[in-house]
Amino acid sequence: MVKSNKAMRNNKDRAGPSVFRFEAQLVRHPKRADQGGWGLVNVPKSIGKQLRGMTTIEGTINGHPFRAALEPNSSGSHSLRVNQAMRRGASADPGDKVQFAILGPEPEPKLPADLRVALSTAREAKTLWGDLTRLGRLDWMRWINSAKTPETRARRVRRTVEQLSSGKRRPCCVNFYEFMLHRVGEQ
16 A cells, blocks of 8 residues: 655755655565565555656655665556564564655756866776766765865865776765755755
8 A cells, every 4th residue: 555645756956856655565575575574665666656767766764764765566666675674773674554655756967067077087087977877976975075174075076086096986985865864954
């Protein structure tokens, strides 16, 4: 059973993704019930349409942040596997109703001038940047943009170029949970 609560909150006046909120019943995953208590949640069709093309979603389940795969299901919508860690964090068991807040599609991140200049001087880093997924680029941008001082931001830009040049595809220190909690909470 799925109940849509403020299924979508438009934020045209704010930067960043929309937040989709709904309540759903956590059911036992039919194929993975014996593998650590996996659960399954069906995403409302109206929200699934808005998430089309997204394979990894970010959000919260009962306030616990997660990043997980979104899968098409036989009803023409999408399902979300809820693993044991997600269930523990959300204090939820199969049969429970859980509250979801899912971040909607985010536009391709705009490359800020300081990072664009830094990448222009490092061919390997620029090449790898172009090969990253949208989510990979978002992680780097979130890490850089979360700096609280200009000095920290400059250091993160330098470190981004160094790490990309050495082949690292993800920043070591980004706290995407903090980003999600901030985005979900402000809407």
